[in-house]
């Protein structure tokens with residue numbers, strides 16, 4: 289939808305929208321929650337939620353209501369939503385923006401990149417959408433997988449160790465007299481772990 293029929297309103301809206309989103313940090317922490325919230329949640333739906341059921345009144349192609357922002361009490365409605373542009377502007381407190389800006393200001397999240405991302409995540413939850421995770425950096429994935437990988441490695445090493453002990457050390461231990469055998473078995477068992485580790489590393493490296 290276009291508001292092309294009203295150039296004055298267009299310019300006011302465009303200008304003020306520009307001011308409202310001029311915060312250079314506003315889009316820095318963007319990440320996926322902000323994009324998802326903008327794509328999934330119509331500004332009018334959030335405005336409806338904030339203003340209360342049935343409080344928004346349709347005027348031409350926009351909707352107006354008393355400003356729902358916590359620090360603006362007014363008696364004449366100046367809070368305006370433009371569904372076609374997914375934008376809003378309050379002519380009373382002179383603030384405006386998109387659905388995430390509205391959520392951030394209405395719910396008191398700070399005016400920085402993180403605040404916007406948090407507001408977006410909160411918004412997604414409020415409307416029953418899953419909050420997308422940021423893509424995990426490679427090292428984070430690595431460290432998350434490490435305990436599992438370490439456990440698998442340890443199990444494999446123990447398996448190789450048992451084979452080494454049975455195949456190499458047991459025949460030798462059997463030839464020893466009983467008294468020394470126990471002690472020799474201890475060190476053979478320890479030694480077989482070194483052998484197993486070496487074999488396992490060689491095989492994994494291959």
Ligand SMILES: [Zn+2]
Nearest residue numbers: 355360378381
């Ligand atoms: Zn206002």
